[in-house]
Structures are given as structure tokens and as C-alpha cells.
Amino acid sequence: MKIGLIRVLTLEDEKLLNLHGRLIERAFPELKVVTRCIEDQPKGIYDDKTEEIAKPKILKLVKEFEKEGVNAIIISCAADPAVEEAREVVSVPVIGAGSAVSALALAYGTGIGVLNLTEETPKVIKRILGKNLIAEDHPEGVRNTLDLMTEWGKREVIKAAKRLKRRGAEVIVLGCTGLSTIRIAPVLEEAVGIPVLDPVIASGAVTLYALRRRVLDEG
Amino acid sequence: MKIGLIRVLTLEDEKLLNLHGRLIERAFPELKVVTRCIEDQPKGIYDDKTEEIAKPKILKLVKEFEKEGVNAIIISCAADPAVEEAREVVSVPVIGAGSAVSALALAYGTGIGVLNLTEETPKVIKRILGKNLIAEDHPEGVRNTLDLMTEWGKREVIKAAKRLKRRGAEVIVLGCTGLSTIRIAPVLEEAVGIPVLDPVIASGAVTLYALRRRVLDEG
Numbered sequence: 001m002k003i004g005l006i007r008v009l010t011l012e013d014e015k016l017l018n019l020h021g022r023l024i025e026r027a028f029p030e031l032k033v034v035t036r037c038i039e040d041q042p043k044g045i046y047d048d049k050t051e052e053i054a055k056p057k058i059l060k061l062v063k064e065f066e067k068e069g070v071n072a073i074i075i076s077c078a079a080d081p082a083v084e085e086a087r088e089v090v091s092v093p094v095i096g097a098g099s100a101v102s103a104l105a106l107a108y109g110t111g112i113g114v115l116n117l118t119e120e121t122p123k124v125i126k127r128i129l130g131k132n133l134i135a136e137d138h139p140e141g142v143r144n145t146l147d148l149m150t151e152w153g154k155r156e157v158i159k160a161a162k163r164l165k166r167r168g169a170e171v172i173v174l175g176c177t178g179l180s181t182i183r184i185a186p187v188l189e190e191a192v193g194i195p196v197l198d199p200v201i202a203s204g205a206v207t208l209y210a211l212r213r214r215v216l217d218e219g
Numbered sequence: 220m221k222i223g224l225i226r227v228l229t230l231e232d233e234k235l236l237n238l239h240g241r242l243i244e245r246a247f248p249e250l251k252v253v254t255r256c257i258e259d260q261p262k263g264i265y266d267d268k269t270e271e272i273a274k275p276k277i278l279k280l281v282k283e284f285e286k287e288g289v290n291a292i293i294i295s296c297a298a299d300p301a302v303e304e305a306r307e308v309v310s311v312p313v314i315g316a317g318s319a320v321s322a323l324a325l326a327y328g329t330g331i332g333v334l335n336l337t338e339e340t341p342k343v344i345k346r347i348l349g350k351n352l353i354a355e356d357h358p359e360g361v362r363n364t365l366d367l368m369t370e371w372g373k374r375e376v377i378k379a380a381k382r383l384k385r386r387g388a389e390v391i392v393l394g395c396t397g398l399s400t401i402r403i404a405p406v407l408e409e410a411v412g413i414p415v416l417d418p419v420i421a422s423g424a425v426t427l428y429a430l431r432r433r434v435l436d437e438g
Binding site for chain 1: 246247249306314315318319321322323324325326328329346347349350351404416417420421424425427428431432
């Protein structure tokens with residue numbers, strides 16, 4: 001089954017561009033992922049204004065993917081940019097990484113902590129978790145994923161995860177797909193001993209569900 | 220991957236006993252499902268008292284399954300009976316059909332309608348959906364799944380699904396695994412034109428996610 005995946009920042013490096021898709025394929029070899037990214041936004045989406053600028057570009061890619069016959073489309077960003085709008089314009093399932101991971105967290109428990117990179121918890125994650133969101137945190141002093149690849153950055157993100165657990169989190173949701181890029185979930189899970197859910201992997205699971213439940217209906 | 224599935228009512232008929240497991244295997248052939256049911260409750264769980272009586276029986280089966288080396292355990296009931304308690308006593312993932320389907324619904328949209336058989340919406344579904352639960356309904360005059368297999372029963376359940384859609388539901392969650400037994404989801408989806416999510420299939424998807432995200436972490 002062929003999946004179209006959209007990165008919401010401009011990436012020239014092919015390997016970096018395809019990294020989220022490869023993570024999904026490793027977890028779910030049933031899915032073959034083709035990746036594209038939006039143009040002229042090397043810094044991606046980091047506030048309301050850059051989200052608005054990105055939306056028409058995302059929708060353009062969504063329509064292209066549908067025309068090319070993909071079975072589902074993943075928007076690989078925890079803020080779910082243009083996910084609702086995309087569902088209006090195409091008929092294939094559209095999965096957002098933010099809604100996927102926060103939704104799946106609720107199947108694990110009801111005390112959910114969100115670990116962000118620097119910014120606020122994405123609105124879509126807040127809306128889905130509602131009262132089940134019991135704590136939000138982020139690593140101190142960290143400005144971007146590069147910082148997290150240093151020793152001190154790694155220490156800070158582990159500290160933040162431990163604070164979430166102390167505040168009662170039974171499950172931790174990673175609130176930024178930048179945290180998927182550096183594959184921090186298993187490191188944190190090992191360090192804190194509770195499930196740490198990765199938004200990119202979650203989007204793969206929801207995609208497989210969306211496709212398989214249809215296959216069954218037709219059978 | 221071997222999954223232990225628990226039916227929370229006593230079923231003598233092997234085919235009926237194994238039906239939920241077969242549905243999961245058809246949608247997710249990656250999973251091999253072994254089914255057991257609790258003893259001495261031919262009417263299953265239908266109120267708080269029968270839930271309390273069932274809980275120790277469920278926990279007994281949960282421990283048996285873990286001892287036999289299953290990779291995950293599904294409690295195939297939309298009320299998630301003993302799911303939280305089971306997570307305390309075993310180390311393999313424990314998935315409840317009610318939490319699984321309501322969680323996955325939130326990856327589809329935020330206006331969720333719940334279609335019940337007769338009783339109230341299960342508490343776990345209410346807790347997970349929170350403010351995203353916008354409507355609840357059930358087929359008029361229907362007392363059990365046998366009624367739903369009649370022509371008038373089917374008409375009533377379609378009417379109830381249409382009412383949910385009129386009240387703004389973007390997605391319908393089936394609030395009883397009895398509705399999975401009779402495979403009503405595709406019939407309703409065809410009739411109302413919005414996704415209708417089946418709790419048994421949803422529990423299979425969440426189980427596959429729970430197992431695959433771990434495989435990836437170890438790799």
C-alpha cells in the first residue's frame with residue numbers, strides 16, 4: 001500500500017527528507033512511503049503565520065498525491081497543519097501526526113504528559129487530550145533538535161520526561177516530530193520506564209488501521 | 220505474534236467464541252489470536268454489579284495468558300472491564316476495545332458520535348472522548364444483538380446512525396462489541412457516509428501498534 005507523506009519544512013537532503021518515511025516503513029513494512037516537502041520554508045512551521053503560509057502548499061501536495069493514486073496521506077507534523085482542510089479536498093484518508101499520537105496515547109492510559117521541544121503544546125493535541133492532558137514540559141535551554149543531539153541536551157530532555165512522570169503521567173506523548181527525527185522515544189522510555197509515544201510511528205499505525213478496516217469492509 | 224483475547228461472557232459455541240479473534244485476524248493477519256471467555260456469566264456484563272463479578276475472572280485469564288507467553292492481551296468489551304487492573308498485574312500490553320475505538324476515533328475527527336446497543340455509553344468512552352463526544356444514540360426498541368439481525372432492527376440502527384450524523388458527528392464509534400459480532404459497521408458506513416469505527420477491529424490496530432513500536436525500539 002502506497003502512502004504519501006508530507007514534510008512541512010523544505011529539506012534538500014534526500015536522506016533527511018525520507019527519514020520519517022523510513023521510520024514508518026521499519027515499524028510497518030506493510031506501508032511503502034513516498035515523501036515530499038513544501039517549498040521555500042527551510043525553517044518549517046513555528047507560529048500561526050508560518051502555518052498559514054504553509055497550508056496552501058500542503059494542500060497542493062495533498063492533491064498531487066491523490067492524483068498519483070496513493071492509498072492514504074500523512075502530514076508529518078505534530079501540529080496537524082492543514083489536516084482538516086485536506087480531508088475536505090481529497091477522498092483518501094488524511095492522517096496527522098499530532099492527532100495520531102495523542103489519540104493512541106488515550107488507548108494506553110488517561111494521565112497523559114506531553115513533552116515538547118521548545119514551543120507550546122500543539123492545539124490539536126490539547127483538543128484531543130482534553131482533561132486527560134495532565135502535564136506539559138520541555139527540555140530547559142534547548143532551542144532545536146541539534147541541541148538535543150548534544151550530551152547536555154539529552155540530559156535536559158530526560159530530566160523533562162522524568163518531571164512529567166513525577167507529575168503523574170502514565171504515558172508521554174512527544175509533541176514535535178523533530179523528536180522523531182532524532183529517535184529519542186526509546187531513550188526516554190528506557191530512562192523513565194513509562195511508554196513514550198512517537199508521533200511519526202503513531203501516524204503509521206493509524207494509517208494502517210484506516211486502510212485495513214476498509215479492506216475488511218470490502219471483503 | 221500471539222495475542223490473547225478475552226470475551227467477557229460465557230460462550231459454549233466455539234465459532235461464536237472465536238468470532239472477534241477471527242475479525243482481528245482478517246484485518247491484521249500479522250496477529251494470531253487465541254480466545255478465552257470468563258466462566259458462569261452467559262449474560263456477560265450489563266451493569267456495575269456484573270462488571271465487579273467479572274473482574275477477578277478476567278484478571279485470572281490475563282495472568283494465564285501472560286504465563287503462556289502471549290505478546291499482548293485484548294479485553295474484547297467496549298466497557299474496558301478490568302483493563303486498568305490488568306495493566307497492574309502483567310507486563311505485556313493490555314488493550315481494551317472501548318479505549319481503543321474511542322482513541323482511534325480522535326485521529327479521524329473531533330466531532331464524535333457514539334452508537335450504543337441499548338445501554339448508556341461506557342464510562343471509559345466518555346472519559347476518553349471528553350468534549351469531543353457530541354452525540355449518543357441507540358436503535359429504538361432493540362434489546363440485544365439478535366434484534367439487530369431482524370429487518371426492523373437493522374432499520375432502527377441505521378436510523379440511529381443517521382440521527383448521530385444529523386447532530387454533527389463526523390465519525391461514529393460503536394459503543395458495544397455486540398455490534399462487532401454482527402458486523403454492522405460497514406452496513407452503517409454505507410448508509411450514512413461517514414466513518415463507523417468497530418471496537419474489535421480498533422483493538423487489533425492498537426495491539427499491532429503496541430507491538431510494532433516496541434520492535435522498532437529494540438532494533
